[in-house]
Amino acid sequence: MNAYRIRKINAIARKGLVQLGQQFVVSDDETDPHGILVRSSPVDTDDFPSLLAVARAGAGVNNISVAKATERGVCVFNTPGANANAVVDLVFPMIGVWQRNIYKGISFCQSLAEIEADKVAKEVERRKAAFRGVEIAGRTLAVIGLGQIGVRLANGGVHRYMKVKGFDPKPVLANIHKLLPDVQITQTLSDAIGDADIVSVHVPLIDKTRGMVNREFIARMKPGALLINYARGPIVDEDAVLEALASGQLLGYIADFPSVKLIGHEQVLLTPHLGASTTESEENCARMAVRELANYLMYGNITNSVNFPNIETIPADQVRTRLIVINRDVPGMIAFITNILGSHQINISSFKNESNGSIGYNIIDMEQDVAEEIITEIQGDENVIRTRTISFAR
Ligand SMILES: NC(=O)c1ccc[n+]([C@@H]2O[C@H](COP(=O)([O-])OP(=O)(O)OC[C@H]3O[C@@H](n4cnc5c(N)ncnc54)[C@H](O)[C@@H]3O)[C@@H](O)[C@H]2O)c1
Numbered sequence: 001m002n003a004y005r006i007r008k009i010n011a012i013a014r015k016g017l018v019q020l021g022q023q024f025v026v027s028d029d030e031t032d033p034h035g036i037l038v039r040s041s042p043v044d045t046d047d048f049p050s051l052l053a054v055a056r057a058g059a060g061v062n063n064i065s066v067a068k069a070t071e072r073g074v075c076v077f078n079t080p081g082a083n084a085n086a087v088v089d090l091v092f093p094m095i096g097v098w099q100r101n102i103y104k105g106i107s108f109c110q111s112l113a114e115i116e117a118d119k120v121a122k123e124v125e126r127r128k129a130a131f132r133g134v135e136i137a138g139r140t141l142a143v144i145g146l147g148q149i150g151v152r153l154a155n156g157g158v159h160r161y162m163k164v165k166g167f168d169p170k171p172v173l174a175n176i177h178k179l180l181p182d183v184q185i186t187q188t189l190s191d192a193i194g195d196a197d198i199v200s201v202h203v204p205l206i207d208k209t210r211g212m213v214n215r216e217f218i219a220r221m222k223p224g225a226l227l228i229n230y231a232r233g234p235i236v237d238e239d240a241v242l243e244a245l246a247s248g249q250l251l252g253y254i255a256d257f258p259s260v261k262l263i264g265h266e267q268v269l270l271t272p273h274l275g276a277s278t279t280e281s282e283e284n285c286a287r288m289a290v291r292e293l294a295n296y297l298m299y300g301n302i303t304n305s306v307n308f309p310n311i312e313t314i315p316a317d318q319v320r321t322r323l324i325v326i327n328r329d330v331p332g333m334i335a336f337i338t339n340i341l342g343s344h345q346i347n348i349s350s351f352k353n354e355s356n357g358s359i360g361y362n363i364i365d366m367e368q369d370v371a372e373e374i375i376t377e378i379q380g381d382e383n384v385i386r387t388r389t390i391s392f393a394r
């Protein structure tokens, strides 16, 4: 068969890319790819006519046109949890940097290069009181969004002897099971943030969360609290933050998303979108994204899609054709597909169907070739979004 064309956007770790076998050709310039590997760059799936899938080596998919992709039967993957340690590994140090005035202390030390060598030690002892900080043990941490990152951060707070509260309106049960018993799960957002010294937000950027941390949210926080955003810039209303910093309602804002409004503000600490930037996380994400994409292109199997259901089936040795049908999840679709195949005397050796509530996904294995007209007949139904045949040379 012809090779699958992969467009690589952004730096994808080599340890992931080497998993792609000879069936794949990877290029940064491919204009008509079957698959895309991407991190944070924007992807409009409508720009690529032959596109079958996009794999985001990371968590957030707000840079990808997921709704358009779903309408065209393009599968979008992400890599849940693959960079969660990296984010938590940065958030706690950043809290420490803030609470202990480390950034001010470091610039003070750099300024000591200007003075005479025998005066440095004396100057350090004379001035160090200006950088006295506070500890995080005993403080209350509110974690908003108890997903892969939120759960790790909440547990990390417990290990640091903090009181930890967490809020998530629709948590994934598997994540909640990983929470330490000392984390208090609250029923409302206000219960979580009302008396927290530190509020850290770990939700995806979607319509419902855009601007979620607004004036009203901040007003519900304890006066003088610290706000942390390692999720996405637009989740936080920056004007509301600046007002709250000026009034004292917020003591500080730590974020991974610099903007002109925030840069240079004394009460704001910024990092340049570094949350996932560790060797380990980049390798984890790349390995996972490549596996998901390759498994989809070669077999139509799905793990960790954000718009299609999970489904996996290994073709038996005698299977020649695998037909994939992606449809709107309405009654009668399975019967519709099997009736057409049956009416053409096609014997089905395996049929697997999964749904995520809006999209139905069918993998149908057959021991013979399937004529193009039969596929066209299936494709003709208004609820069929896309069909695809994969031939196995035996
Ligand atoms: N700074 C970085 O480099 C970096 C790295 C990784 C992830 N992120 C961002 O962090 C986000 C979360 O990552 P994750 O891996 O934990 O994802 P996740 O999907 O595992 O968890 C997100 C959680 O947020 C919850 N949620 C959704 N809306 C909510 C709301 N209104 N209130 C409270 N909770 C809500 C969901 O139910 C889910 O449990 C990503 O979507 C991404 O945007 C940033």
Ligand SMILES: O=C(O)[C@H](O)COP(=O)(O)O
Residues within 6 Å of the ligand: 039, 040, 057, 058, 059, 060, 061, 083, 273, 275, 276, 277
């Ligand atoms: O959503 C994510 O996974 C992070 O924001 C990481 O983005 P990056 O892969 O561009 O570092």
